[in-house]
Amino acid sequence: MAKLTRGLPNISMEKLGSLNIAIRRNTPVASRCLWGLSSFQLDHVRSRTYATAVAAKALKDLNDRFRNELNAIKGAGLFKNERVITSPQGVHVNVEGYGTEMLNFCANNYLGLSNHPEIVRAGKSGLDQYGAGLSSVRFICGTQSLHKDLEKKLSEFHGREDTILYASCFDANAGLFEVICSSPDDAIISDELNHASIIDGIRLTKTKKFRYAHRDMKDLENKLKEAGNSRTKIIVTDGVFSMDGNVAPLPDILELAKKYGALTFIDECHATGFFGATGRGTEEYFGLPPGSVDILNSTLGKALGGAAGGYTTASKEICEMLRQRSRPYLFSNSLPPPVVSSAAKVVDMLMESPELVSKVHSGTNHFREGMKKLGFKVIGDPSHPICPVMLGDAKLTSKFASKMQDKGIYVVGFSYPVVPKEKARIRVQISAAHSKEDINRALNAFESIGKELGVI
Incomplete structure (x- = not known):
C-alpha cells in the first residue's frame, strides 16, 4: 500500500485502504474518498490496484493448479514425504515422529564414515x-x-x-x-x-x-x-x-x-x-x-x-x-x-587401508542371500550394496516401507517418476558400518511384513 502513496497528497493509510476497496467494488464510496486527488492521481491509484489484483489472481491460479496436482500425486500413492532426522547420519538414526532409534538402510553412506x-x-x-x-x-x-x-x-x-x-x-x-x-x-x-x-x-x-x-x-x-x-x-x-x-x-x-x-x-x-x-x-x-x-x-x-x-x-x-x-x-x-x-x-x-571395502562386500552378500532365501526378488549386481527389493505396486511399496519404519528399520519406497511405472521398489543400501546383527534384524522385519502383506 505504501507504494500507492508516492506522488499523492497527504492521505491516511486508512482512507487509502478504503479507496482501494471502493475502486475494486466500483462503488460511490470511491468518490467520497477521492477528495483532493487529481484525475492523474486517481488513474494512478486505479492502475496500481488493477495490477495488484491481476498478480494476486495469477498466484491463486498457480496455487490452485498445484494443489490439484499434489492431491492427484497423493491419491496415486506417489507422494514423497520428507522425514526429519534429528541425529547425525549413521547406521542408527533418530527420526522425528518415532520414539526409538532406527536402523538406517537407505543412505548413500556406504563406508559408514559420515559421522566417523x-x-x-x-x-x-x-x-x-x-x-x-x-x-x-x-x-x-x-x-x-x-x-x-x-x-x-x-x-x-x-x-x-x-x-x-x-x-x-x-x-x-x-x-x-x-x-x-x-x-x-x-x-x-x-x-x-x-x-x-x-x-x-x-x-x-x-x-x-x-x-x-x-x-x-x-x-x-x-x-x-x-x-x-x-x-x-x-x-x-x-x-x-x-x-x-x-x-x-x-x-x-x-x-x-x-x-x-x-x-x-x-x-x-x-x-x-x-x-x-x-x-x-x-x-x-x-x-x-x-x-x-x-x-x-x-x-x-x-x-x-x-x-x-x-x-x-x-x-x-x-x-x-x-x-x-x-x-x-x-x-x-x-x-x-x-x-x-x-x-x-x-x-x-x-x-x-581398504578394509572398509571388504566389510561392504560381506554385508551385501549376507543381505542378498538372506532375501533370496526368504523369496524376495532383489535385482542388481550381486556384489553391489544397492539392493532393490522389487514389489511392483506403488501403494503396496509405500505401505511396506511404512510398516518397516514402524519396526525400526528406516527404508523408503521408490515409485514413479523416480522409477518406471509398475516397478516400485524398496531400495536397501548396505554400509560397512552395518553389523551382521543389524542385517539380520532387517531380514526379520522383511520376512514378517512380507508374510503379513502376502508378498512372500
Missing part, C-alpha cells in the same frame, strides 16, 4: 584453519591450498592427471558436456537410464544427441554408426545405475569406443570408495587399469564423507579447459573448507 570421529575431527580442523567458506568463486579468491591438495589426492586415487572440484556432482555433470562437445559437429551417445544430472548436462549442448537402450551394446554400436564422422564422439554412462544397482558393461563399451574413435565418460557416484577390490570403482571391478575411461565424474557426498561436492578427473588439458569454460565451476562458490578437509581424510583412509 576422525572425519568429524578433520572437518573441525578445516573449519578452524580455513574458516567456514570463501565467499567467492574459485578463479577470483576462492581457491585455498586444501582445494588443490584434495584435487591432487583424488587424481592419485583414480590414476588420472588432474581433478577439478565442483559444489556437487550434479554441477560437474551439468558443466562438462557443453565444454567437451561445443559444436553441432560433435556427438553424444548416452545410456537411456543415465542420471538426471547427466541428462540435464547433455540438454545444455547444441550438439547431436543419441540415446541407446540401457546397457544394449548392439544399439550403442548402431548409434555410433549414426554419429558417423563427428568431430568429437563421446559415450556417456553411469558406472552403477542407482535405481537398479546394475553395472555398465564397461569392457564392451571401451571396445566399441576404440572401434569407432569415441571418447568415454563414466559417472562413478555409486561406485567411488567402495566398489571394486579397493574402492576404485567400475574400472577396478572389471580388472581394467586406472585411466581406461577418458573422463570420470564422481561425488564427495556419498562414500567420501557424505557432505557435498563433486569432481571431474581426467587429463590435464580437459580439467584446465573446464576451469576456463565450465559455467557451474566459474559461477558457484568454492567448496567449504570443512567439507574439503573431511573428504581428504576419507581418501587418506582408503589409500592406507
Whole structure:
C-alpha cells in the first residue's frame, strides 16, 4: 500500500485502504474518498490496484493448479514425504515422529564414515584453519591450498592427471558436456537410464544427441554408426545405475569406443570408495587399469564423507579447459573448507587401508542371500550394496516401507517418476558400518511384513 502513496497528497493509510476497496467494488464510496486527488492521481491509484489484483489472481491460479496436482500425486500413492532426522547420519538414526532409534538402510553412506570421529575431527580442523567458506568463486579468491591438495589426492586415487572440484556432482555433470562437445559437429551417445544430472548436462549442448537402450551394446554400436564422422564422439554412462544397482558393461563399451574413435565418460557416484577390490570403482571391478575411461565424474557426498561436492578427473588439458569454460565451476562458490578437509581424510583412509571395502562386500552378500532365501526378488549386481527389493505396486511399496519404519528399520519406497511405472521398489543400501546383527534384524522385519502383506 505504501507504494500507492508516492506522488499523492497527504492521505491516511486508512482512507487509502478504503479507496482501494471502493475502486475494486466500483462503488460511490470511491468518490467520497477521492477528495483532493487529481484525475492523474486517481488513474494512478486505479492502475496500481488493477495490477495488484491481476498478480494476486495469477498466484491463486498457480496455487490452485498445484494443489490439484499434489492431491492427484497423493491419491496415486506417489507422494514423497520428507522425514526429519534429528541425529547425525549413521547406521542408527533418530527420526522425528518415532520414539526409538532406527536402523538406517537407505543412505548413500556406504563406508559408514559420515559421522566417523576422525572425519568429524578433520572437518573441525578445516573449519578452524580455513574458516567456514570463501565467499567467492574459485578463479577470483576462492581457491585455498586444501582445494588443490584434495584435487591432487583424488587424481592419485583414480590414476588420472588432474581433478577439478565442483559444489556437487550434479554441477560437474551439468558443466562438462557443453565444454567437451561445443559444436553441432560433435556427438553424444548416452545410456537411456543415465542420471538426471547427466541428462540435464547433455540438454545444455547444441550438439547431436543419441540415446541407446540401457546397457544394449548392439544399439550403442548402431548409434555410433549414426554419429558417423563427428568431430568429437563421446559415450556417456553411469558406472552403477542407482535405481537398479546394475553395472555398465564397461569392457564392451571401451571396445566399441576404440572401434569407432569415441571418447568415454563414466559417472562413478555409486561406485567411488567402495566398489571394486579397493574402492576404485567400475574400472577396478572389471580388472581394467586406472585411466581406461577418458573422463570420470564422481561425488564427495556419498562414500567420501557424505557432505557435498563433486569432481571431474581426467587429463590435464580437459580439467584446465573446464576451469576456463565450465559455467557451474566459474559461477558457484568454492567448496567449504570443512567439507574439503573431511573428504581428504576419507581418501587418506582408503589409500592406507581398504578394509572398509571388504566389510561392504560381506554385508551385501549376507543381505542378498538372506532375501533370496526368504523369496524376495532383489535385482542388481550381486556384489553391489544397492539392493532393490522389487514389489511392483506403488501403494503396496509405500505401505511396506511404512510398516518397516514402524519396526525400526528406516527404508523408503521408490515409485514413479523416480522409477518406471509398475516397478516400485524398496531400495536397501548396505554400509560397512552395518553389523551382521543389524542385517539380520532387517531380514526379520522383511520376512514378517512380507508374510503379513502376502508378498512372500
